[in-house]
Amino acid sequence: xxxxxxxxxxxxxxxxxxxxxxxxxxxxxxxxxxxxxxxxxxxxxxxxxxxxxxxxxxxxxxxxxxxxxxxxxxxxxxxxxxxxxxxxxxxxxxxxxxxxxxxxxxxxxxxxxxxxxxxxxxxxxxxxxxxxxxxxxxxxxxxxxxxxxxxxxxxxxxxxxxxxxxxxxxxxxxxxxxxxxxxxxxxxxxxxxxxxxxxxxxxxxxxxxxxxxxxxxxxxxxxxxxx
Numbered sequence: 001x002x003x004x005x006x007x008x009x010x011x012x013x014x015x016x017x018x019x020x021x022x023x024x025x026x027x028x029x030x031x032x033x034x035x036x037x038x039x040x041x042x043x044x045x046x047x048x049x050x051x052x053x054x055x056x057x058x059x060x061x062x063x064x065x066x067x068x069x070x071x072x073x074x075x076x077x078x079x080x081x082x083x084x085x086x087x088x089x090x091x092x093x094x095x096x097x098x099x100x101x102x103x104x105x106x107x108x109x110x111x112x113x114x115x116x117x118x119x120x121x122x123x124x125x126x127x128x129x130x131x132x133x134x135x136x137x138x139x140x141x142x143x144x145x146x147x148x149x150x151x152x153x154x155x156x157x158x159x160x161x162x163x164x165x166x167x168x169x170x171x172x173x174x175x176x177x178x179x180x181x182x183x184x185x186x187x188x189x190x191x192x193x194x195x196x197x198x199x200x201x202x203x204x205x206x207x208x209x210x211x212x213x214x215x216x217x218x219x220x221x222x223x224x225x226x227x
Contacts, residue, residue, distance in 0.1 A: 033092035033171070035099055037201040041069045048087050051175070052080030063105040063142040063197040072109060073176070074193030081190040082177020084121075090201075094122070094149070094168040098203040102147040102174070105198040106137035113192030119183070120147050121175040123167035127160035128175065130183050137194050144198070156183040174199075 041047060044059040053075045062068030073083045106118055117134035132154050135145040148154060152164035160167070176196055179187035 032088040033090060033094055033097045033099065033201070035097060035201050035203045037089050039087075039089070039199040040064075041071050041197060043069055045069075046071060047085070049083045049085045051083040051177075053082055055083045061109070062195070063107070068197070070107075070195045070197040072193060072195050074110070075191050078189035078191045080177065080187055081192060081194075082175060082179075082187065083196075084173050084175040086173045090174050091172045094171050094201075095165060096169070098205070099168075099201050100148075100150050100204050101200075101202040102149060103144060103198070103200040103202060104147075104176070104196055105142045105144050106135055107142045107195040107197075108137040108139045108192075109195040110193045112139045113190075113194070115190070116192060116194060117178055117180050118194060119177060119179050121158065121177070122147075122149070122171055122173075123159070123162075124170055124172045125159075127162040127167040127170065128158050128173075129155040129164050129167050130158050130175075130179070131155055132183070134180075142195075142197065158183055158185050 039047065041057050041062065044057045046055050046057050049055050049071055051073075053073050056072045056074070057069045058072055059069045060066055062070035071083065073081065075081045102120060102122070104120070108116055116137055118137060119130050119132075119134060121128050121130040123129050129152075131147050133147075137143065149168065155164055157164070157167075162170075177187050178190040178192075178194075
């Protein structure tokens with residue numbers, strides 16, 4: 001007896017179903033990024049951040065006051081002064097999720113470290129782009145800075161060959177580090193320490209806060225450099 005074609009799926013149909021199922025799983029795995037999102041480092045957890053430098057959370061002295069924790073990135077001897085996250089909140093298609101801005105607070109904690117130039121990079125292990133504008137943390141204070149994710153000309157590709165849009169569509173990490181031009185995979189060595197707090201992923205619809213004097217200065221420096 002010949003089986004009815006509607007009762008027994010063909011190998012081709014089974015293969016197609018497997019591809020569809022895999023696509024659904026992949027789509028779900030890439031759908032974690034959502035806005036608005038904010039990372040505050042409450043308590044003393046570093047929340048999965050790590051990298052070439054020593055990473056800690058003192059549990060006090062953050063952007064919200066004495067009882068607020070923050071991410072402290074430090075090196076006693078010159079080397080890669082930076083840290084990165086591959087947390088699920090950062091994984092996915094940033095363009096489809098509507099992420100257009102990354103905002104963070106920075107501080108030159110501890111002793112004054114002249115020459116700090118903090119850059120933010122977005123992408124993946126194989127495709128990474130770094131924001132050209134350097135953020136200079138103020139000594140002993142917190143200042144808010146913002147990364148414009150809508151203009152590829154403000155970024156330099158430091159790993160891979162994909163376009164900036166391609167890197168955003170397949171992002172799985174954020175890297176924050178000291179570096180100086182020219183921008184390449186390996187950053188300039190630096191000893192010192194700085195703090196990170198109030199890291200936010202935002203879209204155009206997200207209500208904006210009044211711009212700080214420091215952020216206005218950063219915008220002015222960026223525009224001046226492009227004249």
